[in-house]
Amino acid sequence: MKCFILLTIVCATIGFSEQAISKEQVIEMFKKMAEECAGKEGATAADLQEAAEKKLPSTPSGKCMHACVLEKIGFLKDNKGNMEGYVGLAKEVFGNDVANIQKATEIANECANVSDTDRCEAAFKVVKCADAAAQARGVSLCFGEW
Template structure:
């Protein structure tokens, strides 16, 4: 199962670039991740970890996730922005009501996850998303 964070990033990329090929979307995602890594002082290993769908093992990887989540509007004030997540899902899934509702449910289930440190908040949010998805038997390949 892919992680919640990758799901959200892919949604954002698809929503913003529907006419691009999968390879082009992956390239855009990696460019965004590398830009955030540079901004956050993260390493290429942190980006590789993200690209491999792994949970962040260190501060750099957590901060990359926070940067991207804030930039695309799924995290605000160190917590999930449910409506921002729904907006991204609506674009990404071309208004597919079931998939948008699934995104809303996942985001809503994790809305209480927060931390005074934005990077730690992002890590908690995405750990929650992975856990909730797993508990519900969701595979992001099916979304």
């Protein structure tokens, strides 16, 4: 579970193969979102560093920063994994690549009902679920350093 959690779910969809958007674009987008969400959620420099080091968040503020990002990209809705948001982004990323959209859909289905009454814990659980679902399919959730 040493993946950069802010990118985990998106990397799961993007890490398969032919990309409609570049890896660099995704990393830059999530870096900006992480910084915005860190400010909004009271995350510390240590929380951001932990994420950059591809570690699961270990603090409440780090988990909330991840919740903020997942909500922005549509992967977390009402404290629950959101399949529609996940599959929607996969279609954007992969265009007509049916095989990769199918893998993303399977991961989304597996994690769609993951939830918690606390939004920050819900995000943490969704990320852990996506990580396990992707690993079970031989998919890498992360790529490169940012």
